[in-house]
Amino acid sequence: MVKLSELQKFLVDKAIIFPTAEMYGSFAGFFDYGPLGVEMKRAVKNEWWNHFVRGRSDTVGMDGSIITHPKVWEASGHVDAFHDPLVECKKCKTRTRADHLIEDRLKITAEGMELKDVATLIREHDLTCPKCGSHDLIDPRYFELMFSTEVGAVEGNIAYLRPETAQLIFVDFPRIYKASRGSLPFGIAQIGKAFRNEISPRNFVFRAREFEQMEIEYFFNPETRIELKPNDTKVNVLTRDAQDKGESHTPLKISSLVNFTSEWHVYWISEVWNFLMKIGLRPENLRLRQHTKEELSHYAQDTWDVDYLFPFGWKEMIGMANRSDFDLKQHAKHSGDELKVLDGDKKIYPWVMEPSFGVDRLIMALLSDAWYIDKDSKDKRQVLRLNPKIAPIQIGVFPLVNKEGMDTAAWEIYLELSKHFRAFYDSKGSIGRRYRRQDSIGTPYCITIDGDTLKDKTVTLRERDSMDQKRIKIRSIGTKISESF
Amino acid sequence: MVKLSELQKFLVDKAIIFPTAEMYGSFAGFFDYGPLGVEMKRAVKNEWWNHFVRGRSDTVGMDGSIITHPKVWEASGHVDAFHDPLVECKKCKTRTRADHLIEDRLKITAEGMELKDVATLIREHDLTCPKCGSHDLIDPRYFELMFSTEVGAVEGNIAYLRPETAQLIFVDFPRIYKASRGSLPFGIAQIGKAFRNEISPRNFVFRAREFEQMEIEYFFNPETRIELKPNDTKVNVLTRDAQDKGESHTPLKISSLVNFTSEWHVYWISEVWNFLMKIGLRPENLRLRQHTKEELSHYAQDTWDVDYLFPFGWKEMIGMANRSDFDLKQHAKHSGDELKVLDGDKKIYPWVMEPSFGVDRLIMALLSDAWYIDKDSKDKRQVLRLNPKIAPIQIGVFPLVNKEGMDTAAWEIYLELSKHFRAFYDSKGSIGRRYRRQDSIGTPYCITIDGDTLKDKTVTLRERDSMDQKRIKIRSIGTKISESF
Numbered sequence: 024m025v026k027l028s029e030l031q032k033f034l035v036d037k038a039i040i041f042p043t044a045e046m047y048g049s050f051a052g053f054f055d056y057g058p059l060g061v062e063m064k065r066a067v068k069n070e071w072w073n074h075f076v077r078g079r080s081d082t083v084g085m086d087g088s089i090i091t092h093p094k095v096w097e098a099s100g101h102v103d104a105f106h107d108p109l110v111e112c113k114k115c116k117t118r119t120r121a122d123h124l125i126e127d128r129l130k131i132t133a134e135g136m137e138l139k140d141v142a143t144l145i146r147e148h149d150l151t152c153p154k155c156g157s158h159d160l161i162d163p164r165y166f167e168l169m170f171s172t173e174v175g176a177v178e179g180n181i182a183y184l185r186p187e188t189a190q191l192i193f194v195d196f197p198r199i200y201k202a203s204r205g206s207l208p209f210g211i212a213q214i215g216k217a218f219r220n221e222i223s224p225r226n227f228v229f230r231a232r233e234f235e236q237m238e239i240e241y242f243f244n245p246e247t248r249i250e251l252k253p254n255d256t257k258v259n260v261l262t263r264d265a266q267d268k269g270e271s272h273t274p275l276k277i278s279s280l281v282n283f284t285s286e287w288h289v290y291w292i293s294e295v296w297n298f299l300m301k302i303g304l305r306p307e308n309l310r311l312r313q314h315t316k317e318e319l320s321h322y323a324q325d326t327w328d329v330d331y332l333f334p335f336g337w338k339e340m341i342g343m344a345n346r347s348d349f350d351l352k353q354h355a356k357h358s359g360d361e362l363k364v365l366d367g368d369k370k371i372y373p374w375v376m377e378p379s380f381g382v383d384r385l386i387m388a389l390l391s392d393a394w395y396i397d398k399d400s401k402d403k404r405q406v407l408r409l410n411p412k413i414a415p416i417q418i419g420v421f422p423l424v425n426k427e428g429m430d431t432a433a434w435e436i437y438l439e440l441s442k443h444f445r446a447f448y449d450s451k452g453s454i455g456r457r458y459r460r461q462d463s464i465g466t467p468y469c470i471t472i473d474g475d476t477l478k479d480k481t482v483t484l485r486e487r488d489s490m491d492q493k494r495i496k497i498r499s500i501g502t503k504i505s506e507s508f
Numbered sequence: 509m510v511k512l513s514e515l516q517k518f519l520v521d522k523a524i525i526f527p528t529a530e531m532y533g534s535f536a537g538f539f540d541y542g543p544l545g546v547e548m549k550r551a552v553k554n555e556w557w558n559h560f561v562r563g564r565s566d567t568v569g570m571d572g573s574i575i576t577h578p579k580v581w582e583a584s585g586h587v588d589a590f591h592d593p594l595v596e597c598k599k600c601k602t603r604t605r606a607d608h609l610i611e612d613r614l615k616i617t618a619e620g621m622e623l624k625d626v627a628t629l630i631r632e633h634d635l636t637c638p639k640c641g642s643h644d645l646i647d648p649r650y651f652e653l654m655f656s657t658e659v660g661a662v663e664g665n666i667a668y669l670r671p672e673t674a675q676l677i678f679v680d681f682p683r684i685y686k687a688s689r690g691s692l693p694f695g696i697a698q699i700g701k702a703f704r705n706e707i708s709p710r711n712f713v714f715r716a717r718e719f720e721q722m723e724i725e726y727f728f729n730p731e732t733r734i735e736l737k738p739n740d741t742k743v744n745v746l747t748r749d750a751q752d753k754g755e756s757h758t759p760l761k762i763s764s765l766v767n768f769t770s771e772w773h774v775y776w777i778s779e780v781w782n783f784l785m786k787i788g789l790r791p792e793n794l795r796l797r798q799h800t801k802e803e804l805s806h807y808a809q810d811t812w813d814v815d816y817l818f819p820f821g822w823k824e825m826i827g828m829a830n831r832s833d834f835d836l837k838q839h840a841k842h843s844g845d846e847l848k849v850l851d852g853d854k855k856i857y858p859w860v861m862e863p864s865f866g867v868d869r870l871i872m873a874l875l876s877d878a879w880y881i882d883k884d885s886k887d888k889r890q891v892l893r894l895n896p897k898i899a900p901i902q903i904g905v906f907p908l909v910n911k912e913g914m915d916t917a918a919w920e921i922y923l924e925l926s927k928h929f930r931a932f933y934d935s936k937g938s939i940g941r942r943y944r945r946q947d948s949i950g951t952p953y954c955i956t957i958d959g960d961t962l963k964d965k966t967v968t969l970r971e972r973d974s975m976d977q978k979r980i981k982i983r984s985i986g987t988k989i990s991e992s993f
Contacts, residue, residue, distance in 0.1 A: 038686075043679075044577035046845045048845055050577045052669070053573040055571065055680055056572075057684050062572065072550070080922070085540060085545075088535070092529035092532045171656075175537075175705070182890065194529055194532075196531075197531070198526060201519070202523030203543055204520055354531060437565070441562060441565075445562065472626040
């Protein structure tokens with residue numbers, strides 16, 4: 024598997040993803056996407072939107088405000104309870120996330136642990152400052168994770184940068200449901216930035232302070248059954264029970280998950296899995312993990328994560344929570360509005376299933392997954408084996424030499440292909456080097472225009488993974504590429 | 509022309525664009541896009557990206573951080589000089605933008621006027637509080653437009669929410685230019701949110717506190733000439749001279765603008781104009797306005813706006829500034845980095861042309877432009893005559909009745925069309941009412957599946973603007989729609 028430092032160096036060198044404001048010493052937890060990164064991110068987001076919004080007749084999209092009304096976060100519980108335990112070193116003043124300190128030193132899960140338990144563990148094990156090694160740590164306290172700002176010309180008018188896109192959906196649900204003439208089940212999807220003032224951002228974009236989410240809130244009547252199609256796909260599963268017994272994940276059929284959770288939950292696990300397969304993630308690097316009783320959020324009936332085997336271990340990439348009617352009831356209480364909807368003859372608070380994707384985490388997983396060094400090749404060929412749908416560049420167009428009309432012909436082909444694909448024209452250096460350059464950034468196809476092109480309207484099509492080269496007609500390039508999607 | 513209040517009511521009722529957090533009394537200057545709004549916005553942004561990034565071999569994309577390093581804004585001049593004049597009423601404490609107060613009362617342009625001149629005008633004309641009418645106004649002072657927040661666990665670590673996407677491009681220019689093996693001219697494009705703490709947000713999303721931009725920074729060598737293609741398109745032009753003489757705009761050929769500004773500027777005016785025509789804006793509602801000497805920003809050699817005739821008058825929708833080498837030199841000075849690039853044999857600071865689009869303003873212009881009430885029709889048919897490329901829904905699919913296999917056939921056609929278009933299935937109400945509903949939200953085509961469909965594989969295709977109905981084969985629907993794009 025690729026090392027984090029190696030992947031990170033590659034991403035920064037190629038300007039795929041890199042720290043923001045590098046010339047000013049960068050800014051911990053904030054990143055910019057360059058030309059290749061932004062194309063890949065756009066492609067992933069489009070695939071997601073096409074799959075979950077355009078591809079579903081029961082789901083619509085929205086795009087909410089980032090700076091948000093403080094009452095939204097009072098109702099959701101974030102103002103009172105969205106914080107991490109912070110421990111400060113008396114000597115060097117370094118501030119560290121206390122649960123991460125415990126996890127690193129004691130190798131136990133401490134996320135979501137109560138403050139007093141965190142304090143006890145630090146004291147009992149005499150944990151030291153990760154920076155200076157001092158034993159003199161101030162007792163942990165809570166640190167607010169929401170960024171705040173002041174709005175308007177009157178002072179003290181606090182607002183928050185949304186720490187998740189989800190709440191915007193709940194607050195807009197009544198208007199959208201009505202205007203869409205909705206009926207249950209009904210999904211609302213949103214893609215957008217969210218912000219958390221992490222005490223110690225780490226693992227590159229994995230735990231950043233600014234990140235992007237793709238979320239669906241799927242409103243349903245829990246008393247209505249959903250008919251599940253049989254699904255014999257086997258996936259790595261780590262149930263709550265297995266974790267309690269200290270066991271590791273085991274392959275199970277998706278259909279069999281009804282033994283562990285609700286049918287609505289299994290339905291969404293299956294839908295999310297289909298999407299991950301579609302964009303080309305490898306099942307062996309994925310696992311489904313059910314939250315333990317201790318870590319379940321206050322709003323969740325049950326939660327299943329899709330973990331990915333990142334260079335730094337199994338970590339959450341996607342969360343799928345059953346939020347019940349918690350949020351709508353909270354907002355009804357805080358706003359005084361009636362948020363029930365009519366289902367059949369009955370007014371009810373719908374329940375909500377929430378598939379929530381971290382875009383940057385997904386990108387990072389796709390990149391680690393695709394990372395490949397061809398050890399059999401003389402020059403240790405580096406290849407990103409990305410699915411053609413999400414590759415930053417889908418086709419490279421090369422004139423063999425820049426003369427005898429080959430460059431003109433190549434340019435025309437490039438212009439035509441650009442209308443349908445993310446195409447790139449490269450006329451510099453040897454053909455071999457041009458192939459290698461495209462291999463390393465994941466371009467699935469390259470075509471070379473040579474002397475014969477002008478005679479018989481054919482080009483050489485070269486495939487990234489197999490390195491096979493074939494002679495094909497110019498007019499069939501488009502079809503050939505589309506077929507591989 | 510549509511009235512602002514009428515357009516606004518329509519947008520809110522249909523959940524296209526509406527105030528955020530309505531159940532908590534909303535939040536001035538912040539808006540959410542609902543299902544139809546987000547589809548239209550996505551379509552406009554995609555058209556822009558395809559036109560200016562994928563459609564140009566000299567331009568690449570990026571996506572920068574929203575929360576940004578404070579030094580970026582010190583170098584750019586925003587920390588010192590990005591503010592509006594604020595006037596406060598001693599009696600009712602209402603705070604108002606002083607230049608807007610002057611514009612409203614005295615009907616003169618006051619944007620960018622110096623603070624002392626603003627104060628003099630208010631005093632001399634004895635302007636009163638717009639809320640309570642009191643004559644007792646406190647002398648105007650500057651009010652910071654950037655939103656700030658604190659980052660990290662250490663207090664006092666101020667950062668800013670970017671007030672424009674542009675500076676991120678300048679700061680990332682060295683890494684992106686190098687990784688892209690760039691040569692001049694070279695464009696970097698970005699789409700994303702920006703934030704300004706407006707004292708008095710107004711005109712719906714036109715002057716909001718959170719908004720979206722589409723910007724290109726196009727780096728070029730000012731000593732290199734660009735060969736302009738002749739362009740005989742006539743556009744409404746209001747030059748600096750004409751404004752000085754108190755004249756109004758007059759139709760001029762784009763090519764003739766070389767008499768008023770640089771060739772690079774004319775090139776970009778022409779490129780931007782092409783895009784606006786492509787997405788279907790009407791030239792009679794557009795004008796090019798050159799900034800006067802007084803209003804030119806400190807960084808700009810020359811600036812041309814595309815103004816749109818909004819329901820509240822001619823207002824800026826797009827700005828095209830020639831920023832010269834101002835920004836790169838500022839960042840070189842503040843960071844100590846060398847930001848020159850090699851052009852030919854010479855190291856130079858490239859100059860920059862900046863076409864900058866306000867997404868929300870463009871959406872609002874497209875919607876006002878498309879607004880149409882068919883006064884000849886009995887029921888005063890309301891139609892949004894949007895270009896099919898950017899219509900939220902591109903095709904409505906209706907079964908005539910929900911029986912005799914028509915619903916099943918319609919559903920199958922809907923599923924197939926969904927793969928290629930933004931399709932919508934509607935089986936409720938009379939066909940006439942279903943047409944009207946789609947007309948009002950701008951759907952260019954509807955098809956109806958009836959008894960004959962099952963026999964001869966044809967449907968009725970109905971066009972929004974002409975209301976023509978034609979019988980066509982199911983298999984030719986896709987081609988028919990695509991052709992109209």
